[in-house]
């Protein structure tokens with residue numbers, strides 16, 4: 058049973074690595090970004106409410122995001138573990154996730170932080186914009202997402218560092234190499250004796 062989080066700036070390859078890690082650890086990946094995008098494409102009520110935030114590169118309001126994750130974490134398939142991708146992104150979401158997990162007597166085992174320099178992120182975003190055509194991959198919107206990451210999500214990383222469960226991985230370079238690095242780092246961390254902080 059493994060409960061993981063992956064955090065990384067836009068363009069860090071977080072979604073790709075989340076998929077590989079989830080397969081390796083045999084747990085479902087739960088990506089708030091993917092769930093929002095599929096709701097937007099299907100024009101659901103949630104999608105209609107979330108669309109303008111996604112397109113503008115802003116955070117979807119906490120009450121919508123928290124409700125979405127709470128609902129998802131009650132599904133049968135995540136009882137034996139999960140990899141959360143894209144949540145929590147704010148200090149308020151951290152508190153909310155703490156509450157959700159405590160209510161089910163669960164806790165996170167490790168938080169993976171994927172690191173990459175801003176210049177490299179921007180370059181990758183340009184490439185991805187051409188390949189995937191995501192509506193939030195324009196230069197202005199990307200910069201806003203990156204700025205939000207530095208201003209808000211960085212604090213989330215610090216919280217988990219303070220709890221002694223942060224595993225930082227260098228996200229520069231070839232994707233397969235990064236996957237191997239991330240798996241090795243998480244396995245090493247999970248195997249080490251834990252000193253509760």
Ligand code: ADP
Pocket residue numbers: 065066067068071089090091093110111112114115116117118122142143144145146150193202
């Ligand atoms: P990236 O990290 O590359 O920006 P994601 O797929 O994780 O991409 O997220 C895309 C968008 O979905 C975000 O810019 C935001 O609008 C919305 N979103 C995803 N997760 C959250 C969250 N936890 N809180 C608020 N908004 C979110």
